[in-house]
Amino acid sequence: MKRIATALLLTATVFGAHAAEADKAVGRVLDKLDYPYEIDEDGDYKLVFDAGDDRTQLVFVRSSVEEFGTHKVREIWSPGYNSPGKQFPAAVANRLLEDSQDAKLGAWVKQDQLAMFVVKVDAAASAEALSDAIDAAMRTADAMENELTKTDEY
Template sequence: MKALRLASVLAAAFVAVSVTAPSAQAESGNAILEIKLKATGLPFEIDQDGDFKVLVNWEQDKRSQLVYVSPEVDEFSGMPHYTAFAPAALLNGDVTLDAGRMRSLLEKNANYKVGGWMVAGNALYFGAKLSTDVSPEQLRKLLAALAEEADNLEMELTPGEDAL
């Protein structure tokens, strides 16, 4: 059984917004994020797009989940953040989302403290915007929560598989 409960983890991991100049953060965002990721203890590598590809494992359940973190520092209204996303499904002939499932995911979005479901290209992701001020411990908890939510839906949509 997964050790983390999504609601409590997300609520506990809420962080304040950064006050550092966005341009300075953009220049050093990659190095700073890499230092924070190393401090989480989670295994990661840099993929071909330059994103950090983090692996979250649940030994007891014999499952794992990928979570990607973009090192690019985005900004909204003076608030710098990273984008993290965990793929739950590749939407192809085998896996599709009907109107009922899409509505259900949108309704769930209203209840999350951090993050939500999104479709990009042919993939369904659970993603979030993470403050650049996030501590390594908060980052670990947030990535684990994103991974757990995505993996739970992956198990529903593709029983017996663990491809993502």
């Protein structure tokens, strides 16, 4: 049986009228999975998981849905590296590309100075499929963060 880490609540403030609208369908699935979450100022679901070995890992389930042709896709993001400058060091960028090749679900993307592991699933994914995607993002990002930095920032 797959071990999904227990979600821990991360303290954050939702900015009332300025907050984007969260997709309530995501909340219902996360509630069904019994994953505690907060909704951030972008309307995304923010979770922190116990990754084991006294480590935690931040995961976002995006409320927005991307479309391509007939596909409707939801993204699950998890940060794994924060670059000291605008560009990633070449060795880090190459390591992230290598890890993307090996990943069963998802790939690394550059979001400003952050390396984010992103898993894309069908917007109407089942609770089990969403749980698998969250687990893949959490485990992959935490392992890379540990490998590259030996810290637990996320």
